[in-house]
Amino acid sequence: MRRVDMRTKMEESKRSAIKEKMLQSAEGIVEEEGFEGISMREVAKRSGYTPGSIYQYFENKDVLIRELIKSGYKRIMKAINQKLDEKMTIEEQIIQRFTSYIGAALNMREYYKAVMFSEDPKIIEMTAVLHSEESHEQRGINKLEKAIEKGMERGEFLKGDPTIIAKICWTANYGLLLRIIIEDIQDKKVIQELIQEQFRLLFQGLRKKEIIKWE
Amino acid sequence: MRRVDMRTKMEESKRSAIKEKMLQSAEGIVEEEGFEGISMREVAKRSGYTPGSIYQYFENKDVLIRELIKSGYKRIMKAINQKLDEKMTIEEQIIQRFTSYIGAALNMREYYKAVMFSEDPKIIEMTAVLHSEESHEQRGINKLEKAIEKGMERGEFLKGDPTIIAKICWTANYGLLLRIIIEDIQDKKVIQELIQEQFRLLFQGLRKKEIIKWE
Amino acid sequence: MRRVDMRTKMEESKRSAIKEKMLQSAEGIVEEEGFEGISMREVAKRSGYTPGSIYQYFENKDVLIRELIKSGYKRIMKAINQKLDEKMTIEEQIIQRFTSYIGAALNMREYYKAVMFSEDPKIIEMTAVLHSEESHEQRGINKLEKAIEKGMERGEFLKGDPTIIAKICWTANYGLLLRIIIEDIQDKKVIQELIQEQFRLLFQGLRKKEIIKWE
Amino acid sequence: MRRVDMRTKMEESKRSAIKEKMLQSAEGIVEEEGFEGISMREVAKRSGYTPGSIYQYFENKDVLIRELIKSGYKRIMKAINQKLDEKMTIEEQIIQRFTSYIGAALNMREYYKAVMFSEDPKIIEMTAVLHSEESHEQRGINKLEKAIEKGMERGEFLKGDPTIIAKICWTANYGLLLRIIIEDIQDKKVIQELIQEQFRLLFQGLRKKEIIKWE
DNA sequence: CATGAATGAGATTTCATTCAT
DNA sequence: CATGAATGAAATCTCATTCAT
Incomplete structure (x- = not known):
């Protein structure tokens, strides 16, 4: 296993932790305001990231919702x-x-x-x-x-x-x-x-x- | 029944014909794109009117959807x-x-x-x-x-x-x-x-x- | 005084009665909702006429407001x-x-x-x-x-x-x-x-x- | 003072510079067309931004006007x-x-x-x-x-x-x-x-x- | 990798005004 | 003379998405 793979793997686990956080934020929105209350802005705000960041983890809104x-x-x-x-x-x-x-x-x-x-x-x-x-x-x-x-x-x-x-x-x-x-x-x-x-x-x-x- | 009444009645029926047309346009949208595809713009376009006109027949979007x-x-x-x-x-x-x-x-x-x-x-x-x-x-x-x-x-x-x-x-x-x-x-x-x-x-x-x- | 003049005069007095009614409606709006609450629609509704009718008596909104x-x-x-x-x-x-x-x-x-x-x-x-x-x-x-x-x-x-x-x-x-x-x-x-x-x-x-x- | 703080501060000052620009545009409108001439569109146009951008700096029109x-x-x-x-x-x-x-x-x-x-x-x-x-x-x-x-x-x-x-x-x-x-x-x-x-x-x-x- | 400003399109809605009937 | 449907432009605001930094 080369170093690159190691790094990739560690980052991979960090990545999914962040994704998880974002998904949980989205879930919170769903429970509070219903499913249509989800907006990238709001997910960003709740998860402590910025709208732009979300696109590092989810290709677009549809993908996010699908994973949610x-x-x-x-x-x-x-x-x-x-x-x-x-x-x-x-x-x-x-x-x-x-x-x-x-x-x-x-x-x-x-x-x-x-x-x-x-x-x-x-x-x-x-x-x-x-x-x-x-x-x-x-x-x-x-x-x-x-x-x-x-x-x-x-x-x-x-x-x-x-x-x-x-x-x-x-x-x-x-x-x-x-x-x-x-x-x-x-x-x-x-x-x-x-x-x-x-x-x-x-x-x-x-x-x-x-x-x-x-x- | 006086003439005025006649006219009123005819106009009333024309009104509801137009409403019907608009509702049918909305229904078309629902069948094609699902219920969230409804927008006043689209209903207007499909029924051959302008967005503003719809408000002559439906107080607002909620009312239109409700009637639909x-x-x-x-x-x-x-x-x-x-x-x-x-x-x-x-x-x-x-x-x-x-x-x-x-x-x-x-x-x-x-x-x-x-x-x-x-x-x-x-x-x-x-x-x-x-x-x-x-x-x-x-x-x-x-x-x-x-x-x-x-x-x-x-x-x-x-x-x-x-x-x-x-x-x-x-x-x-x-x-x-x-x-x-x-x-x-x-x-x-x-x-x-x-x-x-x-x-x-x-x-x-x-x-x-x-x-x-x-x- | 010719007949035409007579007719004109009578209509003239009726005209100003209607104008007065419209102005009073407008005044009501002002007192209730402030001056920016005036809309031709609302004046029409309150005076019992239709938007179109107002233009028979006032060239446009500015004129109406001026007279008001x-x-x-x-x-x-x-x-x-x-x-x-x-x-x-x-x-x-x-x-x-x-x-x-x-x-x-x-x-x-x-x-x-x-x-x-x-x-x-x-x-x-x-x-x-x-x-x-x-x-x-x-x-x-x-x-x-x-x-x-x-x-x-x-x-x-x-x-x-x-x-x-x-x-x-x-x-x-x-x-x-x-x-x-x-x-x-x-x-x-x-x-x-x-x-x-x-x-x-x-x-x-x-x-x-x-x-x-x-x- | 760490670098991050510096950056934050600079960005903050840039933010308020932009707000200032927008407010000045609004002020220009007021002087030219009076206070009711203000529209988000016009403020946007004058300040060289799009209407949507203004909402990054002012929650809504009322807030903008209030700050103005x-x-x-x-x-x-x-x-x-x-x-x-x-x-x-x-x-x-x-x-x-x-x-x-x-x-x-x-x-x-x-x-x-x-x-x-x-x-x-x-x-x-x-x-x-x-x-x-x-x-x-x-x-x-x-x-x-x-x-x-x-x-x-x-x-x-x-x-x-x-x-x-x-x-x-x-x-x-x-x-x-x-x-x-x-x-x-x-x-x-x-x-x-x-x-x-x-x-x-x-x-x-x-x-x-x-x-x-x-x- | 993260930021967040900026965009551009689109949403709903309001309204003065026109015009065929 | 009255009607009221229709228009078209404009208003406010929202949002997914992009991109320079």
């Missing part, structure tokens, strides 16, 4: 990548994962909204749920799918296509979260009730089934 | 205000209403997204689903609630709180629609499949019921 | 054209005239300020005080001059140039009024005290004269 | 903060101060008018004369008050309330100056005569004193 969204996405994902108690039923495991996910999302409302609403192709690549490309193994939706599959195998769940069922579960939860954020529901009890009811519906459904079965 | 969103909302609402076949089961009725709603939404994708994403208080007043104010009797969510209530009375559905269940059903569907739009899913077969699966999940749930275990 | 100021000036002048009690001393007469003038000015503060601050040559022609042209016999400053002259003749006042003394008295009072208006002094007691002190100073001066005389 | 007025006010104030000959009578001292003040004001006519006519609260705070807050010790009006007080103590002046008398003297002079400016009196002899007459009136008054009657 990416970092938010990663944080949400981290929330659901917890170890699960293997002794729980699949249903319980799914509920726990969703609960973590919901908690993370509601802790960064504006952010979640922005991430999950972005149409930037680079972002969609990460956040897409309905597309069937199996590229990103570690995405949340795949974990959900696996869990549902296992639930079917174990006889906990009705048989069906786990891929599509996972998508539906995910979008349902996504819709609820978004409305909570958009309508600015803050009352924790209300939120709790909504979420519980959602799980109930998801696992149990609306229809009174026994009757039908006995026919 | 309102008109989109009305179009969606019109779609679900159809007569229903009384002989259908409640489940079938609900599915039919949702299907109409989904069709309307997917016929004006950008628009739907904008309406359902707006945080303008005046718009939220129309679109809010989770807030419990019972003011707007004719809103879609209330119809859904009534239907679910009836389904419970008739013994079609499991007992529960129809208000909250309606909310969950609505947000689930909302989430699915939004992801279809954001991820730009165009394949009708795929969409169809997703929607059907959603209904199945909503009415039947994931969990294998006890009854089944007894078999 | 003129009408205000006339009102102030009317206030001082009262009959005076001939038995009063000249000093008393002057005080009475000034008091009327001050009262009128403070009843139309914004207006007075505008009139007395205008640099429009057409307005200056009316309001000028320092210019020595003796054109406008009926102007307030001339009355003041005459009174001072008479005061000197009667031995009430010290001898001097009544023309220039009148000017100084006038501008002194003008300065006080303007500051009261600009600094928005509303307390009547304070105003009263200032005015009285002004009269005392004007007639008596600062200097302790007897002492000096005896030396 | 302040700088004018300071210039006037500087004029009266001269040393006085202690051997002069109070009357002579007062006359000398007023004369300086008048000279400064007439050297920047449009400017003086603007400053003394501004209703911007921030400006009024500086220019207010009638308000009785004793906050700003160094304001011209306080010096005048002190002088009058001393004149009374020394027996030069008639007894009275020096505060209110100072106000009246000030507003009288203010009124004269303003009329000179508004009526655009340029003839120095005429001005001189007016000013002298004003002093005479101020110190001597109009009324023939009792003493004289005893003669």
Whole structure:
């Protein structure tokens, strides 16, 4: 390893520290003033740099925003990548994962909204749920799918296509979260009730089934 | 009716024709460049007027956007205000209403997204689903609630709180629609499949019921 | 007198009634929002006409404003054209005239300020005080001059140039009024005290004269 | 002092040089077209910058105007903060101060008018004369008050309330100056005569004193 | 590498004025 | 004579981006 490489590497770590600082400043803006409040000026001011400096780290505003969204996405994902108690039923495991996910999302409302609403192709690549490309193994939706599959195998769940069922579960939860954020529901009890009811519906459904079965 | 009245009326209708033209120009922008592409300049250019002229018809940009969103909302609402076949089961009725709603939404994708994403208080007043104010009797969510209530009375559905269940059903569907739009899913077969699966999940749930275990 | 003349005359009186209405609307704006609040639009709205109509009566905005100021000036002048009690001393007469003038000015503060601050040559022609042209016999400053002259003749006042003394008295009072208006002094007691002190100073001066005389 | 400090200081001085340039451009506009001729565009054009650049130095137009007025006010104030000959009578001292003040004001006519006519609260705070807050010790009006007080103590002046008398003297002079400016009196002899007459009136008054009657 | 002044384009909005109806 | 839609110019202000230092 030549000296130049060393230097490059050290600078590289310093570089990303500065980038991180800038992204955090941007995040602060998002939470306070919403996503449209981001301006290069404001990011500069908050991070203690000057507008010109930002361009040393981000090619332009779009790139900055893209990275900002990416970092938010990663944080949400981290929330659901917890170890699960293997002794729980699949249903319980799914509920726990969703609960973590919901908690993370509601802790960064504006952010979640922005991430999950972005149409930037680079972002969609990460956040897409309905597309069937199996590229990103570690995405949340795949974990959900696996869990549902296992639930079917174990006889906990009705048989069906786990891929599509996972998508539906995910979008349902996504819709609820978004409305909570958009309508600015803050009352924790209300939120709790909504979420519980959602799980109930998801696992149990609306229809009174026994009757039908006995026919 | 005196002549003056006639003239007034004609002018009034001309006025709203022009407003309509401007709103349609704005709508065009939304569909092409998304909602943030709207600028008074661009609306003016597209509608063949000068920026100043727009202010003859809309007090300011906020008002224009609000009216734009309102008109989109009305179009969606019109779609679900159809007569229903009384002989259908409640489940079938609900599915039919949702299907109409989904069709309307997917016929004006950008628009739907904008309406359902707006945080303008005046718009939220129309679109809010989770807030419990019972003011707007004719809103879609209330119809859904009534239907679910009836389904419970008739013994079609499991007992529960129809208000909250309606909310969950609505947000689930909302989430699915939004992801279809954001991820730009165009394949009708795929969409169809997703929607059907959603209904199945909503009415039947994931969990294998006890009854089944007894078999 | 031919018929045409008749018609012209009648229309003429209607014309000036409408003009008056428009000017009054403008005056209302001045008092509420200050002189810069005047816009043709607003004048139109308040007078119940349309912007276009105003141009039937006033060539343009400048002309309207000029006439507006003129009408205000006339009102102030009317206030001082009262009959005076001939038995009063000249000093008393002057005080009475000034008091009327001050009262009128403070009843139309914004207006007075505008009139007395205008640099429009057409307005200056009316309001000028320092210019020595003796054109406008009926102007307030001339009355003041005459009174001072008479005061000197009667031995009430010290001898001097009544023309220039009148000017100084006038501008002194003008300065006080303007500051009261600009600094928005509303307390009547304070105003009263200032005015009285002004009269005392004007007639008596600062200097302790007897002492000096005896030396 | 480290190099960085040096650089900062130099840049700071460059900054204020540019601000100065912009303010001078604005001042030029005031002198040529009056105070309402100021527009950010015009200031930009005259100072050789673009409109946007001005916002690097002045938060907005109000701030620019405020600073413009302040700088004018300071210039006037500087004029009266001269040393006085202690051997002069109070009357002579007062006359000398007023004369300086008048000279400064007439050297920047449009400017003086603007400053003394501004209703911007921030400006009024500086220019207010009638308000009785004793906050700003160094304001011209306080010096005048002190002088009058001393004149009374020394027996030069008639007894009275020096505060209110100072106000009246000030507003009288203010009124004269303003009329000179508004009526655009340029003839120095005429001005001189007016000013002298004003002093005479101020110190001597109009009324023939009792003493004289005893003669 | 950082600075921050400067740019230039564009945003919203206001307004006097005109003119076909 | 009245209307009011339309204009066009101008105003203030914002912002991403560049570049000499």
